[in-house]
Amino acid sequence: AQRVTQPEKLLSVFKGAPVELKCNYSYSGSPELFWYVQYSRQRLQLLLRHISRESIKGFTADLNKGETSFHLKKPFAQEEDSAMYYCALSGSLGGGSNYKLTFGKGTLLTVNP
Amino acid sequence: GAGVSQTPSNKVTEKGKYVELRCDPISGHTALYWYRQSLGQGPEFLIYFQGTGAADDSGLPNDRFFAVRPEGSVSTLKIQRTERGDSAVYLCASSLGRSYNEQFFGPGTRLTVL
Numbered sequence: 001a002q003r004v005t006q007p008e009k010l011l012s013v014f015k016g017a018p019v020e021l022k023c024n025y026s027y028s029g030s031p032e033l034f035w036y037v038q039y040s041r042q043r044l045q046l047l048l049r050h051i052s053r054e055s056i057k058g059f060t061a062d063l064n065k066g067e068t069s070f071h072l073k074k075p076f077a078q079e080e081d082s083a084m085y086y087c088a089l090s091g092s093l094g095g096g097s098n099y100k101l102t103f104g105k106g107t108l109l110t111v112n113p
Numbered sequence: 114g115a116g117v118s119q120t121p122s123n124k125v126t127e128k129g130k131y132v133e134l135r136c137d138p139i140s141g142h143t144a145l146y147w148y149r150q151s152l153g154q155g156p157e158f159l160i161y162f163q164g165t166g167a168a169d170d171s172g173l174p175n176d177r178f179f180a181v182r183p184e185g186s187v188s189t190l191k192i193q194r195t196e197r198g199d200s201a202v203y204l205c206a207s208s209l210g211r212s213y214n215e216q217f218f219g220p221g222t223r224l225t226v227l
Contacts, residue, residue, distance in 0.1 A: 004155075043116075044156070044204065044218040086155050099144065100169065101216065103155030 002027040004089050006104035013077050014112050021072040021107045023061075023087030033063055033070040034088040034101070044086070047072075057081070077111045084108050115139070117219035119205050125225045126195055134190040134222045138207030145188050146216060147180055148204040156204050162188060195226045 003026040013019050025031060035047040048056045050063040050070060061072045070087060085108075088101040118137040126132050138145050143164055148156035158172040162182045170180070177195075182188040192199055202223050206216040 043220045046215050049215075088155075099161055100146065100158040100172070101148075101156070102158065103148075105153065105155050 002031070002089055002091050002102045004087050004102055004104035006085075006087055006107050008107045009105070010108050010110070012110045012112060015079055016076050019074050019077040019081070019109065019111075021085050021087075021109065023070045023072065023104060025068050025070065025087075025089050027068075027089060027091050029091050032090045033061070034090070035059070035061055035070075035072050036086045036088055036103070038084045038086070040083070047085070077109075079111045079113055082109055082111045117205055117207050117217055119203075119219040119222050121222060122220065123223045123225075125227065127227050128195060128197060130195050130226075132192050132195055132224065134192075134203050134224070136188045136190070136205030136207075136219060138186060138188070138205070139217055140186075142207035142209055142217075143185070144208045144210055144214070144216075145182060146206040146208075147188070147190050148206065150202045150204055150221070152201075159190070192224075195224075197226050200224055200226045 005024045007022055033050040036044050037047040038044045059072055059074045061070050063070050084106050086106045087104040090101050117139055120135045124132055145162040147159040149159055150156045160167055160173055160180050161169040165182055165185045177193045180190045202221040204221045205219040208214040208216045
């Protein structure tokens with residue numbers, strides 16, 4: 001079974017401070033990991049995916065297979081980063097079956113002025 | 114172009130009633146997904162369509178839930194004999210294909226069963 005754990009329900013930081021949103025996963029196959037973000041009164045949208053290895057809005061995330069983690073990091077948080085962040089996993093069981101996403105419960109990030 | 118749209122945005126119904134929730138995917142997207150998000154939880158997978166067929170319905174909680182996509186575009190999620198525990202936000206997403214393609218989410222339908 002696949003599972004995604006986001007241990008922090010709430011995270012509050014000050015503007016300009018570093019931020020790290022934790023994500024751990026459990027999956028026996030070859031996973032693809034994502035971070036989705038939901039800003040206030042907006043729909044869920046993809047922030048970044050590990051396969052792209054890119055930085056979006058200053059955020060990066062590295063897949064650590066040894067620790068089964070995919071933590072989201074940003075060196076200097078901005079007020080506009082305040083949102084709900086969901087880590088998600090899509091699994092491939094040797095058949096190219098990446099489609100359904102398994103989400104964590106989410107972390108609400110608040111960046112204070 | 115337009116993103117994924119869902120109607121209605123809110124639906125209030127009484128226990129035992131039947132409801133239909135509609136999803137209009139992005140034009141040209143062959144893959145369509147339904148998720149359910151209960152309060153304080155992340156979205157949970159319900160069903161996945163590739164074209165007109167339900168390729169994976171393993172997330173549907175019981176036989177009161179059913180979904181169709183007859184022409185490979187619009188999809189309808191149908192819930193019979195609604196229960197209070199069905200109250201949640203129902204999300205629809207679409208993508209160009211299945212593997213490694215970004216899923217674009219709709220705004221959701223908030224279902225409240227009284």
